[in-house]
Amino acid sequence: VESDGSFQLTDQTIRSGLSGGIFNSQSIEVIPFVILPGGGRLFDHNRNPDPSANYVLNAANEHQILDDPSVCGS
Numbered sequence: 001v002e003s004d005g006s007f008q009l010t011d012q013t014i015r016s017g018l019s020g021g022i023f024n025s026q027s028i029e030v031i032p033f034v035i036l037p038g039g040g041r042l043f044d045h046n047r048n049p050d051p052s053a054n055y056v057l058n059a060a061n062e063h064q065i066l067d068d069p070s071v072c073g074s
Contacts, residue, residue: 030065032055032065
């Protein structure tokens with residue numbers, strides 16, 4: 001994790017070298033969470049209130065989780 005909170009996925013991602021059309025048809029589901037000092041985990045349910053919903057990185061969001069000004073930042 002970078003100092004600005006950004007990160008880069010490096011394992012089990014979309015294979016490099018794919019053509020543009022095939023790359024754009026790919027998606028990755030991610031589940032961001034914070035590990036708490038006692039070992040528990042805190043999941044982000046601000047954007048996805050469904051406890052089993054994941055973030056989906058795809059061509060529509062340029063394979064990114066972008067800032068959402070409608071969600072409280074603190």
